[in-house]
Amino acid sequence: MREFWIIFKQAFTTKAKAKSFIITTSIMIAAIFLLANMPKLIDTVKHVTGGDAKDVLYVVDTSGVLVDRLKAQLETEDSGIKIETTGKSEKELTDQVTSKEIDSFLTVSVDEQGTIHANYTTMSLMDFSLPGRIQDALQSMQTEMKAEELNLSGAQVQTLFTPIQFEQKNVSPSAKSEEEVMTAQILVYILMFVIYFSVIMYSSMIAMDVANEKSSRVMEILISSVSPVKHMFAKVLGIGSLGILQIAIYGITGYIAFKTSAAEVPGGFTDYFSLKNVSVSTLVYAAVFFILGYFLYATLAALLGSLVSRTEDVQQMIMPMSLLIVAAFIIAVTGLSNPEIGYVTYASYFPFFAPLVMFLRVGMLELPMWEPLVSIAIMLLTIFILGWFGARVYRGGVLMYGPSRSLKDIGKAIQLGKE
Incomplete structure (x- = not known):
């Protein structure tokens, strides 16, 4: 396990100390504070420039x-x-x-x-x-x-415009008010974006890192002292831990930014959205589906990244994976206004769509416990199978050099791994 933790630490610290990571994180923190204080800034600019005239x-x-x-x-x-x-x-x-x-x-x-x-x-x-x-x-x-x-x-004129008394009654025990539905939509939309971009970014980072080590021939030195399987999972966990840390930083920053600006700006974002109306289960499901979605796509990315020898070929190789997460996001967004529609329900059990689509359903609807649990179980089984299969491909893929042609190289990588 010592080799595993060495590679884990190296994957985590190398990316954490990278200028791109520090700059990106700093820009995002500044953007969050800027967004939270946007109403005050607009009012200040109007006052200075005379825009409030x-x-x-x-x-x-x-x-x-x-x-x-x-x-x-x-x-x-x-x-x-x-x-x-x-x-x-x-x-x-x-x-x-x-x-x-x-x-x-x-x-x-x-x-x-x-x-x-x-x-x-x-x-x-x-x-x-x-x-x-x-x-x-x-x-x-x-x-x-x-x-x-x-x-x-x-008074007579006012009577002409008297609105009718219309009341909507939902007999479902899990029915939500209009305010609760709006809050749920906003939260689900935000968290879907977080899951979507995080999975794409960190999965691509893993594939690029593996390809970069192969192109520099560092991989040959690494696998002489540690098994390829340990190397793959140490990288997945290392970069995944960095992703969780970065998301946590954004979450804490967002909470502080909107909390400090909410009391000073009436009629702003917090008048329509409040964490008081958010159930704890929704936040727990967000964390669960984020972690499972990451490991699902990260394992697939490591598998695909091991098949290429040049970083220039990475994007082409992981294109099918990218299309899967894009399709999941499109299904989730189209189902945001009606999460009870049939194709959304079916898609929520497909493991590569579940991180976004099932989270949409648990965030917007009151589902029986077995539905998200079945989806989570399917994802865990898929991650296990993909990890087992990916380890076999990775074992031979890291030793493959030359131009990468297509996904047909998977068979060649498995054969090489056996030898």
Whole structure:
């Protein structure tokens, strides 16, 4: 076991001390704090640059009765729009918009039936918020004017917009509220991304590391003192431990960042998502499926990495593995809105899809205990079989040199391992 722990330590410390690992981790920590404090930063930038100033809207009122109403309505709604009345013609204002002297202008009028007509002119292709607020204000004015025409009081007008009383009742004992479903969706989506990118990144790292040792002929020295099987599993565990450490750092950083910023920014992310609504079982399943998913794909990556002699061939060799995890992610994402759909249920028992798809189901639904346990058992059996088969391939694959052709080299590696 001494050789095993030496290789384990070497795989862990070499990657942990690498500049790429330190820089990537530091950038991610900074990005997490930046994301958590984004509302405060946006408010600060707006204040410094004057972005929090009111939008100026030039209005041409041909009726002579709408502009004052519009000002009052926008002030009531606190829309952040400042009205400027102008006597210029539409052509003059259009020329000013075209030359970018002003951003936009509005022309309003009332026909004989008392219907408001409005034309909003701008040069901006992405100007949707301002005209939307103006349209809402004009619609409220139209309602008030029609109410006055019909001699309706404010209370009578309100009765016209009284919402119906609609209540949804779910008789399932495991039914969740809308807030709980939203929280579960956000958490599952975040953790699916973590599992997805971690499995891809660390599995590729293992395959690349094995190929790099072969290309530098270091492998020949290593396997003369330690068996290839010990070497493979020591690498898988070493880099896997580093991955778990990195994810833990991100998790602690995220918790601290959002915890310290939550109290200062009302209406932010934490108003829609709170760890108080997250069940402990969901977090436990996230850890279980992350670890099992990693070992499943890492073992496969080590197997495939042993077949290539050049680091340039690694990506081509692990492409089938990458397609599997991509397919799992696509299935999980498409099932996020409806995790009870048939193909999601079936895919959750396929070992290479289970880390994402079964986690989606246990996070979104209240499943009987046997379903995730069966999926976990299938994954454990697959990891065992893949480890046994991978060890046989790895034993001969690390001794193979020359151009790698395809997965057909697996048979050659097994034969070489026997010799």
